[in-house]
Amino acid sequence: MSRRFGRNRLAVLATLVIVGVVLAALLAPYLPLADPDTVDTPNRLSPPLTPGHPLGTDEFGRDLLSRLVWGARISLLAGAATAGAAMLFGVVLGVFGGYYSGWPETIIMRLTDILMAFPYILLAIAIVAGLGPGLRNAMIAIAIVGFPIYTRLVRGIVLSVRGREFVEAARALGSPDRLILVRHVVPQLISPVVVAFSLDVGAKILATAGLSFLGLGTQPPTADWGSMLATGRQFVILSPHVVLLPGLAIFVIVLALNLVGDALRDLLDPRTYSR
Amino acid sequence: MRRYIARRLLLLVPVLLGVSIVVFMVLHLSPGDPAEIMLGSQATQEDLERLRQELGLTEPLHIQYVRWISHVARGDLGRSLWMRRPVLDEVLHRYKATLVLTASALCLSTLGGIVLGVLSAVRRDSLLDRLSAVTSLFGASMPVFWLGIVLMVVFSLWLRWLPASGMWAPYGGGDLGDLAAHLVLPAVTLAAASLTIIARLTRSTMLDILSQDYIRTARAKGLVEGRVVFRHGLKNALIPIITVVGVQAGYLLGGAVLTETVFAWPGVGLLMVQGILARDFPLVQGCVLVIALTFVLINLAVDLLYAYLDPRIQYE
Numbered sequence: 091m092s093r094r095f096g097r098n099r100l101a102v103l104a105t106l107v108i109v110g111v112v113l114a115a116l117l118a119p120y121l122p123l124a125d126p127d128t129v130d131t132p133n134r135l136s137p138p139l140t141p142g143h144p145l146g147t148d149e150f151g152r153d154l155l156s157r158l159v160w161g162a163r164i165s166l167l168a169g170a171a172t173a174g175a176a177m178l179f180g181v182v183l184g185v186f187g188g189y190y191s192g193w194p195e196t197i198i199m200r201l202t203d204i205l206m207a208f209p210y211i212l213l214a215i216a217i218v219a220g221l222g223p224g225l226r227n228a229m230i231a232i233a234i235v236g237f238p239i240y241t242r243l244v245r246g247i248v249l250s251v252r253g254r255e256f257v258e259a260a261r262a263l264g265s266p267d268r269l270i271l272v273r274h275v276v277p278q279l280i281s282p283v284v285v286a287f288s289l290d291v292g293a294k295i296l297a298t299a300g301l302s303f304l305g306l307g308t309q310p311p312t313a314d315w316g317s318m319l320a321t322g323r324q325f326v327i328l329s330p331h332v333v334l335l336p337g338l339a340i341f342v343i344v345l346a347l348n349l350v351g352d353a354l355r356d357l358l359d360p361r362t363y364s365r
Numbered sequence: 366m367r368r369y370i371a372r373r374l375l376l377l378v379p380v381l382l383g384v385s386i387v388v389f390m391v392l393h394l395s396p397g398d399p400a401e402i403m404l405g406s407q408a409t410q411e412d413l414e415r416l417r418q419e420l421g422l423t424e425p426l427h428i429q430y431v432r433w434i435s436h437v438a439r440g441d442l443g444r445s446l447w448m449r450r451p452v453l454d455e456v457l458h459r460y461k462a463t464l465v466l467t468a469s470a471l472c473l474s475t476l477g478g479i480v481l482g483v484l485s486a487v488r489r490d491s492l493l494d495r496l497s498a499v500t501s502l503f504g505a506s507m508p509v510f511w512l513g514i515v516l517m518v519v520f521s522l523w524l525r526w527l528p529a530s531g532m533w534a535p536y537g538g539g540d541l542g543d544l545a546a547h548l549v550l551p552a553v554t555l556a557a558a559s560l561t562i563i564a565r566l567t568r569s570t571m572l573d574i575l576s577q578d579y580i581r582t583a584r585a586k587g588l589v590e591g592r593v594v595f596r597h598g599l600k601n602a603l604i605p606i607i608t609v610v611g612v613q614a615g616y617l618l619g620g621a622v623l624t625e626t627v628f629a630w631p632g633v634g635l636l637m638v639q640g641i642l643a644r645d646f647p648l649v650q651g652c653v654l655v656i657a658l659t660f661v662l663i664n665l666a667v668d669l670l671y672a673y674l675d676p677r678i679q680y681e
Contacts, residue, residue, distance in 0.1 A: 209619030212656055337511030
């Protein structure tokens with residue numbers, strides 16, 4: 091299987107990009123970078139390739155490379171954590187909603203219906219409005235908005251597995267529900283959920299960046315890629331690089347995640363093999 | 366068909382009820398006192414008390430909800446604390462701008478997506494097909510607000526072809542040409558991602574359909590290729606395409622919030638963001654409610670379109 095993944099050169103390249111960015115983010119405190127929050131007003135808005143500032147500086151003279159690397163910590167963590175939380179919550183609800191018919195199913199599915207009756211980012215914005223702006227609240231909002239997709243996906247699979255012979259057989263042998271779920275149902279979910287998750291992390295990074303861009307996520311002076319874009323916007327005429335670089339960073343990492351997600355889907359789920 | 370429409374309308378009731386509960390709860394999500402959050406830490410006790418009375422925050426939650434929903438049903442969305450005007454007036458005033466933007470983006474992405482998808486399917490593995498595959502990957506990965514800024518830098522600041530922001534020119538203008546010039550960049554920005562998604566789906570559906578027996582029969586009896594592709598192919602591909610267009614309409618309504626912020630487009634999305642930053646909860650509630658209702662109605666329209674397009678669909 092890894093050989094088939096290896097044959098997809100684009101996916102391998104994308105994996106390398108992701109590994110590189112994750113390593114840079116993890117090792118940020120040990121890298122020879124300038125302090126991301128040190129203000130240096132005389133050198134504000136320096137263009138890229140300025141000595142000492144390979145990617146230039148922002149409107150306060152802060153080193154852009156350093157801010158991008160430190161911002162990666164927040165953007166990547168926010169994407170992975172929100173997708174992870176949405177996945178966990180969604181899978182648990184989907185398993186229960188699919189396996190136990192009756193009122194648990196009705197409640198869970200109506201809840202997902204209602205949440206899906208809103209445009210995705212709108213509901214996230216509304217929730218942040220209620221909780222108050224800030225990175226933590228933005229992450230909570232995105233996780234809440236994101237779980238119904240997993241619930242729907244998982245419930246559909248559980249519904250189809252529930253009536254299959256091997257589950258009936260396990261039940262006839264007297265296995266308790268808990269054992270049936272863990273041994274026979276959950277293993278069927280792993281590959282579709284892994285595929286959905288790998289495609290979802292990129293979407294969640296975009297969503298978090300979007301909220302930060304609107305001023306509802308990360309608050310200054312802390313930077314993530316979305317808030318860097320938002321503040322840089324005012325200086326776009328003088329110094330387009332303060333806007334172009336954070337946007338490019340979001341674009342490259344999400345593109346890489348989508349490429350890996352697509353490759354995983356082709357690998358794990360031959361039915362949806364994209365032509 | 367009539368029974369189906371009636372059933373579908375009846376099903377709207379629980380959805381609308383659910384949506385209204387969620388929108389209402391937005392105000393009450395915050396762990397603290399909403400009045401304090403809205404007025405800030407420097408508000409006096411009297412101001413806080415007055416706002417609590419005005420919004421009915423002293424009553425139990427279910428009573429507050431019933432009162433709120435009965436007001437909403439009568440078209441009263443409360444007063445904006447920041448603008449000191451009825452919320453409904455302000456939201457409806459901005460609603461037109463949002464509709465113009467999202468409807469243009471939806472037309473652009475649907476027409477563009479279908480044309481690109483059909484061409485990629487008919488000329489499979491051609492340069493156009495590969496280009497469209499790459500674009501769709503880019504479209505799904507690009508932050509909409511960044512694309513907006515890049516387009517603005519290139520076409521407004523560098524080339525000076527199009528206005529950078531707003532809906533009308535500040536002086537003069539006001540005619541359709543002025544609106545169109547202001548609309549181009551936001552509509553293209555908003556439509557880009559949806560266009561690529563619709564194109565990919567159209568392509569794969571058309572590829573499936575063009576390999577069917579009845580298409581071979583149509584070709585064998587000597588029909589012109591254009592007629593085979595459009596009359597026999599595309600018409601049958603429309604159902605999945607409409608499904609994804611419906612989903613994209615919701616995405617566009619959400620994406621409009623970001624696009625409106627980038628281009629200072631005076632729509633409901635921009636109003637909502639301003640409302641959040643001004644902690645104007647009634648205004649935010651009104652904006653969310655109106656956009657969510659629009660989305661629900663679009664979904665209804667999509668469902669009704671299915672029944673019209675494919676009489677074989679049995680609704681039970």
